[in-house]
């Protein structure tokens with residue numbers, strides 16, 4: 001099969017992995033090499049689905065021995081199968097990189113023959129890239145569950161990021177929809193990689209020259225909507241992954257019907273994009289805004305309100321904490337106001353040392369007043385234009401979020 | 412009526428700095444600083460044409476770094492590259508206030524002069540970051556990698572160091588067609604220079620290049636998920652004015 005055909009098949013098969021981040025690598029250029037890392041990541045294009053293209057995202061092969069029912073590559077699915085040779089991937093990566101199409105490579109694979117064989121192929125490819133081609137661009141590599149950890153650890157010295165996809169957010173759903181995958185086989189490499197990263201940080205403090213291990217961190221992906229878990233359960237899982245496995249990112253992927261197999265929801269015809277969007281917003285609140293999953297959701301309300309973002313939803317349920325005087329409130333609370341982000345909160349804290357701030361100043365700092373107004377005062381002035389009542393404010397916030405949603409998610 | 416005194420500089424950042432400095436020293440009540448390329452004579456007011464003196468420029472920028480801060484001197488430079496009409500006056504005001512208040516001036520975000528300069532610098536850096544991704548090199552028959560741009564701001568000098576680090580083993584040219592200039596990098600000398608290059612310059616591409624472009628187009632098409640098609644989001648991140656210099660064809 002020619003390279004063109006292979007690329008068509010193996011990029012098509014890789015597109016369901018939503019991660020495309022190229023951030024977190026500070027890998028330096030070398031005199032005889034090609035490429036370097038850009039810590040904040042760089043998007044090189046945006047596909048017709050609006051997702052950023054940063055990496056050459058491909059599978060090594062789409063031939064699989066497993067039969068995960070939510071997956072297009074499952075053994076029982078009738079489709080064209082092929083595999084790259086390591087050299088072909090290396091050449092494509094270098095040629096694309098020279099033309100500035102990409103930041104690097106995202107290499108994943110279906111399970112061909114067995115996990116070790118598959119992982120060996122991935123390892124060989126990244127080794128060629130780093131050692132023979134002296135490639136210093138970004139590499140995101142899948143760790144194959146069930147493969148010998150020695151192979152994974154070695155690969156971790158070449159990759160910037162690694163990931164193992166959990167896919168289904170509970171053991172029960174895994175058993176039902178991916179019976180050959182064992183929960184422990186998935187979690188074990190994640191735990192090992194997480195520990196390896198922590199260990200490596202400590203080593204590198206002592207010996208500057210110790211080789212880096214997965215320096216841009218590791219991540220995973222959860223499919224939303226293929227199984228019945230509510231948002232709270234998904235968010236709890238994400239929270240404990242961040243805490244216990246030292247994960248950098250959890251990605252959420254709205255389930256897309258890929259066949260009519262037993263056990264999968266049949267009522268879904270379109271991916272639940274809005275739900276996915278709410279989970280990303282909540283995940284962001286966990287990582288950067290100091291929220292806990294249990295603050296955002298509870299047993300009595302275990303799914304997010306689709307009509308407004310989780311932060312606004314939280315704020316209207318905690319009216320007793322507001323309105324906040326922006327000239328006095330501490331940074332941590334400012335961050336919790338809808339319409340105030342990290343940047344504007346920082347600007348507020350800096351600028352209020354010089355002079356007392358007004359609503360107009362906030363606007364200049366990038367505060368979204370039509371969302372923040374309900375929760376703040378400036379020098380005692382409340383400027384929301386409506387009484388401080390939950391139901392009224394909720395209605396207003398819905399309206400502003402609706403506009404935002406229309407703009408972001410529908411074309 | 413207060414008369415405006417106009418200082419005309421050569422279009423370079425150094426030239427601007429020197430003009431601003433001179434205006435400050437001469438303590439004119441109302442000043443304007445204008446690039447000679449767009450200068451149109453006013454009916455009233457005096458003019459001074461500033462001849463850029465590299466040594467003097469060096470001294471002034473050292474004074475700015477010492478008495479305000481390195482960070483502010485960078486902000487001024489980036490904002491200057493925005494080529495936003497009239498930005499010189501805001502830069503001049505920023506500079507004057509900075510020399511009184513020192514490094515703290517940067518925090519004065521409620522002041523319009525400060526905010527407008529920061530916003531201009533921010534726009535420049537935003538485009539610079541965007542173009543680091545959207546720029547496309549094409550391999551020519553004569554074995555160098557060519558790319559063309561029509562950026563909103565004058566960002567070539569910001570892009571060059573990035574690509575020098577990243578692609579030091581290939582000869583490349585980044586061509587700003589709008590301003591008819593280019594940065595040219597030589598792998599032998601490990602150096603880049605800024606030079607003029609006619610807007611209609613078009614190199615001949617190698618055979619291998621056409622093959623690569625085809626592969627990239629295939630990848631671009633196949634990596635998109637049809638059920639999630641979202642043109643609005645795509646255009647929001649990647650404004651259509653950049654599309655014509657891409658290789659791939661968003662549909």
Ligand code: SF4
Pocket residue numbers: 064065066067068071072073074075109110111
């Ligand atoms: S192992 Fe991976 S590629 Fe194979 S069927 Fe399961 S999810 Fe798909």
